[in-house]
Amino acid sequence: MKRMQRILHVAALIFLPIFITFCASTGLPSLSLNPATQLESDEKQIWESSLEEQGKLDKSEKVIQDPLMEEYLGDIGLRLLPAPLRDSDLLRFRFKVINDSALNAFAYPNGAVYVHSGLIARVENEAQLATIIAHEMSHSIHRHAVRSIRNQKNKQLLYIGGVIGLSFLFAILTGQQLEEGDQVGAQVLNNTARILIGLGLPLAILASVNGYSREMEREADEVGMGLLARADYDLNEAPKVFVLFQETYGDSVAAENFFFGSHPRNSDRIGNYQELLAGPYAGAAKEESRIKNTEAFLLRTRVIVRENALLDIQGGRFNLAQRALDRVIGLTPRDPIAHFYYGELHRLSEKTAEGEEKAISRYQIAVEYNPQYPEPFRAIGLVYYGQNKRAEAKEALEKYLSLEPKAKDREQIDEYLLELNS
DSSP states (O other), X not given: OHHHHHXXXXXXXXXXXXXXXXXXXXXXXXXXXXXXXXXXXXXXXXHHHHHHHHHHHHHSXXXXXXXXXXXXXXXXXXXXSOGGGTTOSSOOOEEEEEOXXXXXXXXXXXXXXXXXXXXXHHXXXXXXXXXXXXXXXXXXXXXXXXXXXXXXHHHOHHHHHHHHHHHHHHHHHHHHHHHTTOHXXXXXXXXXXXXXXXXXXXXXHIIIIIOOOHHHHHHHHHHHHHHHHHTTBOGGGHHHHHHHHHHHHOSSOOSSOTTSTTOOOXXXXXXXXHHHHHTTTHHHHXXXXXXXXXXXXXXXXXXXXXHHHHHHHHXXXXXXXXXXXXXXXXXXXXXXXXXXXXXXXXHHXXXXXXXXXXXXXXXXXXXXXXXXXXXXXXXXXXXXXXXXXXXXXXXXXXXXXXXXXXXXXXXHHHHXXXXXXX
């Protein structure tokens, strides 16, 4: 009963803000055509709702607090921004990163763009990251959220209720997967919907989970390509983002890949970009001087790539985690956290005596680079404990507690030490 009451409560949070009475036309000009555009009454309500949602989302533990990363994404956004909007106070883009391994990104109508760490971790260069940002910025510039809600309202109220209801059901099913212990299945369904549902963020659900119409998505692709061209990015990298997703998930709209929402299949998306490269952007695509990658991309994304690797390890995506950690260690060979995560990768993916030895070797490298880092000592102690190497386990666990005297698991570690000392 309590579960059902919670479901009904959350449903009310989702549905009520959406059922706004619209009498306006669905046709809206791009904000880049006239930066002095005045927002219409229903659009103002949507923007106000956007600000409220962002306040909830930004206060949640899911948003990564990384000012340098936000500044870096903002620099890319400024580079992509159409000239007419650069001096406008109407649409100000700002960027946040959500700590989630899903391949996802979404934009609010007022220019707040949220990119998931999983997507940042898996793109290969700045041009590919810029492709995603340009696409999401295009949704805001062309007022797709307002147009979409108006279209749905004009068709019938039941439509949007049904669409968001499906997302709501999606989130409930994901929760059930977790309750039943199916960690991998829950990850495939992804926790994005559950997060947004739990916080009561209908506009984020519209942009992130449901997606816009195929026509609007194609428009965002085309407009985004124009932004990339004017910003001097390598246009040949744009379709590679979708090739990467197709290689990972196949041609269907995979459950984890909410970046596509109700969008075209991956192969259709690749074809759209290839048509643009062969047509209006054929000349620009041949220019070798365009930006493909930067040192800033490598440095600013390093920590996100590393931390997302841990999410991949916990989600059982070991090959992705290994590639990510190799990338991080290639940049910073003496990163103790990356080596500790590599130890966790060996321990959890191999589950053999050889895997445990590889794990201990990585933990010891982490300790060598940072002798005050407690987690590797804990990991070493627990591996040795499992191997019944009592002296080694005792030494490592005591060192862990000396470095982390207020450890959350201190009571359990004390129990292990009591046993080892007996």
